[in-house]
Amino acid sequence: MKTLALLAPFVFLTSCAGYRLGDAKPAAMAKVNRISVSMFSNSTLHPRAEALATSAVTNALVTDGTYKISSLDQADAVLEGEVGEIRYRTIRSTRLDTMQPEELANTVTLNWTLRDARNPTRILATGSSSGSSQLFVSSNLQTARNNALPEALAHAGESLVSRISNGF
Numbered sequence: 052m053k054t055l056a057l058l059a060p061f062v063f064l065t066s067c068a069g070y071r072l073g074d075a076k077p078a079a080m081a082k083v084n085r086i087s088v089s090m091f092s093n094s095t096l097h098p099r100a101e102a103l104a105t106s107a108v109t110n111a112l113v114t115d116g117t118y119k120i121s122s123l124d125q126a127d128a129v130l131e132g133e134v135g136e137i138r139y140r141t142i143r144s145t146r147l148d149t150m151q152p153e154e155l156a157n158t159v160t161l162n163w164t165l166r167d168a169r170n171p172t173r174i175l176a177t178g179s180s181s182g183s184s185q186l187f188v189s190s191n192l193q194t195a196r197n198n199a200l201p202e203a204l205a206h207a208g209e210s211l212v213s214r215i216s217n218g219f
Contacts, residue, residue, distance in 0.1 A: 087126035182206025
């Protein structure tokens with residue numbers, strides 16, 4: 052009887068309310084362990100946005116750790132993407148001239164497709180992920196935009212990786 056009383060708490064603690072240890076990948080991604088990230092394309096007029104986007108997504112995949120980055124010949128899946136849009140909106144304007152912004156927010160949209168490496172016609176996941184950052188308008192607006200873009204792309208990359216790693 053004492054043994055049963057000692058084991059009772061362990062029985063209740065093992066249920067863990069539906070949580071489980073280990074991988075929590077979406078069902079379509081169960082057999083994917085290695086991903087090859089192709090160079091993203093760029094539909095915007097921002098120079099080098101495709102290289103920054105590819106780097107941001109690769110860094111997010113490495114940080115997440117659910118999948119390993121590999122070359123195309125060893126990959127289970129191939130991630131293809133495009134920098135679809137970069138939008139700017141005014142957060143704050145000057146007190147005397149509301150048409151002149153002091154602070155802007157940029158939002159970057161990445162359109163992506165994850166394909167089976169052995170059968171490229173089979174799409175494992177597809178979607179659109181976005182990220183944003185803020186920047187102050189200075190005398191050199193182009194430099195301010197260039198400096199804010201990597202942060203927005205990092206947020207978009209984290210959103211993309213969350214979708215393929217967790218399903219949301």
